[in-house]
Amino acid sequence: MSRMDLLQGTLDLLILRALSLEPAHGLGVSRRISQLTAGTFEVKPGSLFPALHRLEEQGWLKAEWGESENRRRAKFYTITAAGRRQLREETQTWERLALAMSRALEPSS
């Protein structure tokens, strides 16, 4: 799969979506995004962690230290109510965008 550069907003959206299902730690978020996008996007830590911290500072995620499955200490991120709202709004925007693009790129018949 080609590694496409993700725009910051797109990454935020993916992270929020990933965490809307269940809280996760950094690695977990990365894995989940990979799953959700069927392998299209592999988010590197260099992009992931800045994004996670930024979202947390903006109040859309909450961060807490906890225990992972293997009893390792890890920092877990949970989406907040504000985060869910943001996710809804961003999703709508994205869908509109995607619709418009696909219509524009339709081969003229």
Added chain:
Amino acid sequence: MTGQWLSRLRALARNLLRRSSVDRDLDAELKSYVELSADEAQATGVAPDAALRQARLRLGGTAAVTESVRSARAAAGLERLWQDLRYAMRTLLRAPGYTVGVVLTLALSLGLATAVFAVVYDIRLRPLPVGRPDEVMALFQTSVETNAMREPVAGARFNEWRRRNEVFTGMAAASRKSFDFPLQGVGARVEGELVSADFFQVLRVEPRLGRVFMSGDMAERVGTVPCVIAESLWRRVFEADAAVVGRTFQANGVSFTVIGVVPDAFARWRQPAEIWAPYDLTPTLLEPRILASDGYRIFRVFGRLRPGIGPRQADAAIATLDPQIQEFLHGDRDDREGVAVVPLKEAVSDPAVTRSLWLLSGAALLVLCLAAANIAGLTLIRNVSRAREFATRLALGGSVGRLAAQLATEGALLLAFGTSIGLFLGRVALPVLVALAPPDAARAATIATDGPVLLFALAIALVTAAAIGVTVAMRARHASLGAHIRPVPGATQTPASARAQALLVLIQGMMAVPVVAASALLVTSVVRLEAIDLGFEPRGLHIMKLNLPASIFPTTESLSRFQDELTRRASTVPAIAEFAITDGIPVNFFGGDAPIVFGSSITIEGGRRYLNAEPADAPLAPNLQRVTPGYFRALGVPVLRGRDFRGSDRPGAPLVAIVNETMARLNWPGGSPIGKRVNFERVRSGRPLDEPWTEIIGVVADARRYRLDAPPRPEIYVPFGQKEGVPSWFFVHARGRAAEGATASALRDLVRSVDPRVPIGDGQTVPEMIANLTATPRYSAALLALFSLISLTLAAVGTYGLGAFAVAQRRREIGIRLALGATPRDVARFIAVRGLLPAACGLVIGAVLARATSGILQGLVFGVEPSDPLIFAAALGVLVTVAALAAYLPARRATRINPVETLRAE
């Protein structure tokens, strides 16, 4: 949305205040990521070591990730700023020479500029205390003989202007008058003005208390005259009584009623007047015949422009009217007469003072440019030295943006320090500037470093910063990495960079020339002024003014008695060696540059006649003074021909007079005036002269007592008592045997012993009064000399810096040259020329420009032409010497370079 901002704020606080714990937290998180990642890999069967390694690779470098997270953090910008500041401080402290140099340069030039601006603003730019000052014009009469000097206006002229003009909505006139108030039995004098009825209306002055004159006041005759007083008088004499309106007092034999109080600012502007009364209602204080005459120029006239009329239109309109008025009043026109109609702003300050102020401002600006060029040059030089540091940082992954930000921070720090010290210096220098300034220039005591001045300082600082920043940035674009990292100690400066530095030195040279040349001109003027032969001996001479209220001396006899008694007793006072009295202004007693002309009515037998203060005669009409016999002796003026007055020249004896050289030359050219006769009667056409003729019995030397830079006036002296008239003041002269202070107090005691009721006015020593004549030029010269000193220093520093830097840069090259057989002198010349050439070019260009624009100094210099080649040559000489010295020092250092060392240091 607010929730979002709150969250960010919390994060900001956390990031700033609990930085280390946040960092530790991040470290832990990343560590945990690596471990979890390794676990995953292990679960798929990878060995633990390999799994860990893979995980670490996947992380991609803890440092890089940590840095990315930090950059994205809420406090990132602030952290960066703080980091930059600390680093900048360290860097600056490591280069103390540069830092101190820049900060001092900035502080000095900014401080001076701010102080000068504060003074200029207050004198020229502060709004005047009248309503809509831009609409108000000041009107003057002028005459060709006095070089169109602006003179007050005569009453008849004012009335006609007011009646006939169509350009003003209203015109007002004011004439100075001294009011004698008896206060607690002691005579005191208050200055004031007698004004036209609508004076305050035309000027739109709002009273603090009560009201100003209204037309209704003029019609009433209630026995008291309405008057308006100033706040300061209200506080001083009426104890700030809130019920002052309606209070009455006596002054000059007239009963006045206070109807209003006007603000201090207005009183100060009227320089200083504290009482105003309408002249229509005070015939005893200002005779109607004087009001209606065209011969007594006593009024300051103002006019408020009609809407849509501009100053030039008004000037043209009055200039057209005036000759018609002349015909109406005198039957003919006189082309030598003129009118000056100027906006109020231009009229309130002495043009000479204003010119000096603009000169100072210009010089300050030049010094500022010099300083900016200097700083830019120093910065450029320093940046070239740091080129390697910059290149290394860039190579290690820093961005150009961050580098620029850091440089900008350094610059900002320097600017901040320089500006604050500069403002502090300005604040300190300001009172000194004001205190040293001549009385005309610094009238207002409210000059302060307030709002507009601070804004000015800030603006200058920003402009300087921008200029320097642009210069540095332009150089930075040419930075080439490879060249800088190469470990070659020499030749790390690009030719373009060297050119920029040379250009800056050239600019400095250019700026320095006008300042130094102007300074030289002014200093020469002062020297010439002070070298003028006064014609009398000022040292040891003390003059005191005595006011003679009519209430104390109602008749000529009472005055004579007082005078005789004074003279008699003075001869018994040991401290007084010579004593004399006159009723004319003895020297530049009132300060300022305006000579006070008392033209007299005089007919020369067989020659001209001069009518009293007729404008055409003004410069030639002799100044008439009554004196006591010891006058010329007291002043130290030699009697050239004939004799001095004697005790026998009394009322009843034959009328005698003494003239000065100028008058003798003007009226009896080629011959002696001794024995010739003059007549003081005011000539009426068609009637023969009734009064007896006065004989000239002596000629005295000319004495320059009013202006140093103008020829002496013709003067005629008569003994007291032989010419009728009751003077309103005496000037008593005493040449003391003892110290000055003793003479002054001896004089005061003498007067009090004869009559304690007499108000004793100011006393000064004559050397002080003469010094006032040169006060403004001396002040300007001193300030400009200070500026030149600074300019010279800055230019020298710039040239030296360039040379020193060239030596440092070219060490290797010089070493090679020396090794190849060049003599130390060759090397020295090589370096010196490099440093001197740009400076010399700058000096030449600056000299040409300065000479071409030297005309602006006209009027400020005396005894020299502004374009005097000798002065310019001298100024250039000084500059070239300084530049040569500044270029020579590094050159000498270059000769000390040991070629073996430099070559070995590869």
